[in-house]
Amino acid sequence: MKYIEKLRNSGLRPTKQRLQICEVLFDTQKTFHFTINELDQKIKNKTNNKISLATIYNTVHAFEKKGYLKQIPINSNQTYFDTNITDHHHFYDLKYGKLIDLENSDVGPINIKRKIDGKKIKSIEVLVKLED
Amino acid sequence: MKYIEKLRNSGLRPTKQRLQICEVLFDTQKTFHFTINELDQKIKNKTNNKISLATIYNTVHAFEKKGYLKQIPINSNQTYFDTNITDHHHFYDLKYGKLIDLENSDVGPINIKRKIDGKKIKSIEVLVKLED
């Protein structure tokens, strides 16, 4: 399988569970946003195998640490993750609690004029809240 | 007191507890960022009166709804609030978990080129993550 090498290269053993999660997360053309519970549902639907919730948390965090997923900074009762790991931004539909990708080209360059001593900029993320 | 009218104008009864919370939040020159627990501590330090945690939650949410406080979109185990209700942005120091204000003038104009049908932009918030 194509994910075995990817996992090995990251120092992660290619277990059955991790490979299944990879298929759900990365076998699609379009990237998407998800919560842990939504991912759990997707896995249940796609396969007959049930993966322990603890394993899903562990795997998502491992993938995030390796840079295969991004966490989206937003206030919600659940953490949102993104399979789109390119630099990009988000619309947040307050009514439906849905995220929509906003490409860098749709925002234009952001030039942070202020500097903080001894610190480097790791990321710049724009959240555009939408109402009716 | 100066907060009585402010509360009345918002349709909020000026109770002893709300006035005390107003003093902690708004009696200072500088604005600041806080979590509910930090606010609870501040109240305990400033006054001898103890305010129920439920009341602190209720009041903070009431003030947020009235526009006297803003919630900061960030992933943390606690929700961050801001007494600075002007349009502005934030640095987030990943190492220390601290927020630093970033004025609009330090970011420059942000022009969102994409539109979502039937939706209006309510706010645009930039989060700049800092590492060492």
Next chain:
DNA sequence: CACCAATTTAGAACCATTATAAAGTAGAGT
């Protein structure tokens, strides 16, 4: 096969936040 570290797992624990429901209070009307 033998071994060991990495991984999975069910369930418990954690803890910020929200819900509950009873007691207290502010303010309008009389």
Next chain:
DNA sequence: ACTCTACTTTATAATGGTTCTAAATTGGTG
């Protein structure tokens, strides 16, 4: 001032997403 009622406070319980635990399982190396 007294009443009345809707609003507010409060202690406490419940909720629910996330993390922890410790035992069982598994992957990979030799």
